[in-house]
Amino acid sequence: GQQVMQIPQYQHVQEGEDFTTYCNSSTTLSNIQWYKQRPGGHPVFLIQLVKSGEVKKQKRLTFQFGEAKKNSSLHITATQTTDVGTYFCAGTASGTYKYIFGTGTRLKVLA
Amino acid sequence: DVKVTQSSRYLVKRTGEKVFLECVQDMDHENMFWYRQDPGLGLRLIYFSYDVKMKEKGDIPEGYSVSREKKERFSLILESASTNQTSMYLCASSLSSLAGSSGFFGPGTRLTVL
Numbered sequence: 081g082q083q084v085m086q087i088p089q090y091q092h093v094q095e096g097e098d099f100t101t102y103c104n105s106s107t108t109l110s111n112i113q114w115y116k117q118r119p120g121g122h123p124v125f126l127i128q129l130v131k132s133g134e135v136k137k138q139k140r141l142t143f144q145f146g147e148a149k150k151n152s153s154l155h156i157t158a159t160q161t162t163d164v165g166t167y168f169c170a171g172t173a174s175g176t177y178k179y180i181f182g183t184g185t186r187l188k189v190l191a
Numbered sequence: 192d193v194k195v196t197q198s199s200r201y202l203v204k205r206t207g208e209k210v211f212l213e214c215v216q217d218m219d220h221e222n223m224f225w226y227r228q229d230p231g232l233g234l235r236l237i238y239f240s241y242d243v244k245m246k247e248k249g250d251i252p253e254g255y256s257v258s259r260e261k262k263e264r265f266s267l268i269l270e271s272a273s274t275n276q277t278s279m280y281l282c283a284s285s286l287s288s289l290a291g292s293s294g295f296f297g298p299g300t301r302l303t304v305l
Binding site: 086089113115121122123124125128168170178179180181182183184 | 224226231232233234235236239247249250281283285292293294295296297298299
């Protein structure tokens with residue numbers, strides 16, 4: 081079945097350092113989405129990428145969709161304590177409706 | 192704002208009991224999903240539905256069934272709860288689109304099976 085792997089599983093950074101999480105799919109995706117889940121909360125939608133090679137920015141967050149539409153990354157510049165949480169990617173395999181989530185990267189930011 | 196609500200935040204049941212988890216969305220979304228979330232395993236898709244009375248198995252449907260009699264409501268049923276079904280259950284909904292659309296999640300139900 082379709083698998084979406086995400087690395088790293090955990091990341092601890094000092095406040096102000098950069099952070100990147102990577103998402104890799106075993107199959108081509110029609111789109112990829114990124115979610116953030118705060119401790120004790122539920123996943124909240126951040127962004128969706130659809131086009132091959134697409135790059136989108138939200139303030140300090142940069143999202144990229146690979147040329148082959150099988151991988152994606154989320155980069156946070158100069159992390160803040162408010163960035164703490166688990167970041168999930170979710171892909172939709174081409175021709176299907178269902179989202180398959182990556183295993184998530186739990187980010188801890190040390191002040 | 193899209194609202195996805197789940198019937199309970201916390202639930203404690205005994206092994207062998209029948210358990211109903213209800214999810215309601217108010218944005219006329221076609222797609223609805225049930226996931227379970229476990230430490231180290233992320234979110235795993237149990238079942239999803241892309242229309243009323245339509246359902247499809249996700250990656251881990253064993254031990255679960257679902258019901259979608261109305262567009263806004265998607266129920267997850269544990270016919271005979273077991274301890275390995277102790278988990279956080281998350282419901283989500285989205286507009287129907289093969290190109291994808293953002294998923295909106297409910298607050299989750301933490302189920303403990305004793």
